[in-house]
Amino acid sequence: MSHRNRRVFVLQLAGAALAVGSVRTATAQSGAAPMVDPKDPLAASLGYVEDASKVDAGKFPQHKPDQSCAHCQLYTGKAGDKSGPCGIFAGKQVSASGWCVSFVKKA
Ligand code: SF4
Numbered sequence: 001m002s003h004r005n006r007r008v009f010v011l012q013l014a015g016a017a018l019a020v021g022s023v024r025t026a027t028a029q030s031g032a033a034p035m036v037d038p039k040d041p042l043a044a045s046l047g048y049v050e051d052a053s054k055v056d057a058g059k060f061p062q063h064k065p066d067q068s069c070a071h072c073q074l075y076t077g078k079a080g081d082k083s084g085p086c087g088i089f090a091g092k093q094v095s096a097s098g099w100c101v102s103f104v105k106k107a
Contacts, residue, residue, distance in 0.1 A: 035083060036092045043100070046088070052099035060101060070096040073104040 036043050038050060047060055052068040069075045069086060075094065077084015083093040088102055 032083075033085065033091055033093045036086070036089045036094050036098075042089070046100040046102055048094070048098060048100035050095040050098045052097055055099050062101070063099060063103075067099055067103050067105070068096065069094045069098040069100075069103075071106050072099075072102075073106050074102065075106075 035050075036048060038044065038048050047055070049055055052063070053065075055063040057063065069084075070077070070079070072086070074087040075084055075096070076087070077093070077096055081096060083095050085092075086094040088100070094100075
């Protein structure tokens with residue numbers, strides 16, 4: 001490898017390292033876990049909806065208007081956040097204004 005070729009190779013390596021670094025940084029910055037898809041089989045089986053005002057009252061008569069993920073014991077998101085983790089959906093986030101049949105009122 002000539003001196004010039006070696007220099008180009010080193011620069012290419014540095015560029016590749018920077019590219020990998022920026023992808024990692026972007027991932028870390030976005031950081032948030034993905035949202036639960038209401039069509040996901042587990043979510044669908046629990047009647048999860050992202051907007052509690054759209055709960056099917058015929059199917060889930062137990063749902064009350066003041067019930068949403070933000071007021072559920074299984075929700076561990078911060079107050080005021082639009083979404084956060086739920087104990088049922090590991091590695092994902094639910095909408096703070098969502099609801100599912102496993103709702104348990106926060107004490
Ligand atoms: Fe929302 Fe609670 Fe159901 Fe989780 S268990 S999706 S926090 S209502």
